Amino acid sequence: xxxxxxxxxxxxPAPHPPARRPPARRPPEDACDSHCxxxxxxxxFPLPDxxxxxxxxxxxxxxxxxxxxxxxxxxxxxxxxxxxVDHGPLLEALAGNPERYRGVALLKSSTPQADIxxxxxxxxxxxxxxxxxxxxxxxxxxxxxMVARRVAPLxxxxxxxxxxxxxxxxxxxxTGLPTPVVIDHMxxxxxxxxxxxxxxxxxxxxxxxxxxxxxxxxxxxxKAGAPYADVVPYARSLLDHAPERMLWGSDWPHVNLxxxxxxxxxxxxxxxxxxxxxxxxxxxxxxxxxxxxxFPASGNPLRPER
Numbered sequence: 001x002x003x004x005x006x007x008x009x010x011x012x013p014a015p016h017p018p019a020r021r022p023p024a025r026r027p028p029e030d031a032c033d034s035h036c037x038x039x040x041x042x043x044x045f046p047l048p049d050x051x052x053x054x055x056x057x058x059x060x061x062x063x064x065x066x067x068x069x070x071x072x073x074x075x076x077x078x079x080x081x082x083x084x085v086d087h088g089p090l091l092e093a094l095a096g097n098p099e100r101y102r103g104v105a106l107l108k109s110s111t112p113q114a115d116i117x118x119x120x121x122x123x124x125x126x127x128x129x130x131x132x133x134x135x136x137x138x139x140x141x142x143x144x145x146m147v148a149r150r151v152a153p154l155x156x157x158x159x160x161x162x163x164x165x166x167x168x169x170x171x172x173x174x175t176g177l178p179t180p181v182v183i184d185h186m187x188x189x190x191x192x193x194x195x196x197x198x199x200x201x202x203x204x205x206x207x208x209x210x211x212x213x214x215x216x217x218x219x220x221x222x223k224a225g226a227p228y229a230d231v232v233p234y235a236r237s238l239l240d241h242a243p244e245r246m247l248w249g250s251d252w253p254h255v256n257l258x259x260x261x262x263x264x265x266x267x268x269x270x271x272x273x274x275x276x277x278x279x280x281x282x283x284x285x286x287x288x289x290x291x292x293x294x295f296p297a298s299g300n301p302l303r304p305e306r
Contacts, residue, residue, distance in 0.1 A: 011253035016265035032074035032289035035249025163188035185217030216249035
């Protein structure tokens, strides 16, 4: 099937560290990267034949080294179509770093409940549904709803990966889910075309009090390129509307990217453009991830430990 797909380019080899920034602009203690992926090592975790793309190897030690460089001590590792429903790399990462990581799974309606409980015990706290064509297209909504009902008693969230006006099309499905919902990558609008409709829909969803948004993927949305200043007004409007339910993620190692590979240090610098105050940074990087993902209490807890 996908065995002959050209591998995605590897991530930036040497992101610039926070040492270039004054202390006030560095991530606060217990900062969380709320959206990243790992792939491999492939000799132990081979890629499935039915994958929708071929990633370059990006194992957990490389992710940990990146976070140590950038100043992040927590992360949410999102299972990707690159490994499909083989959660081996994710489970190994969670087992080795239970205080540092949480996970988001990919599940089928046929996934045994025992497997879901095993993922939950390991530190998985969410399930993701992809609506993008290169990741399989819109899922069976009835089946997705059934999966959501199965994980709701565990306190999991549902992550929705949707692009552009598909968010508007599926807004009723999102509001009908029995779990908290996270919209990945700001719903990936086209900044020149469907921005107003997407923003209005996100505001309406946020006003339910049950929807969160990841202010991630600035490099995917930007028309101007680094340092992604053209994405700042849109991201800031979301943060201003519901600062208590915004998250930030690097999206490392940036698979299926059509533009230039970003320097992850530049993506961290971009946080200062959307969250210039220490209070906003702490909400975005510490308090909000702690509240949603169940990390141990840090300073001003919003939710007890899972």
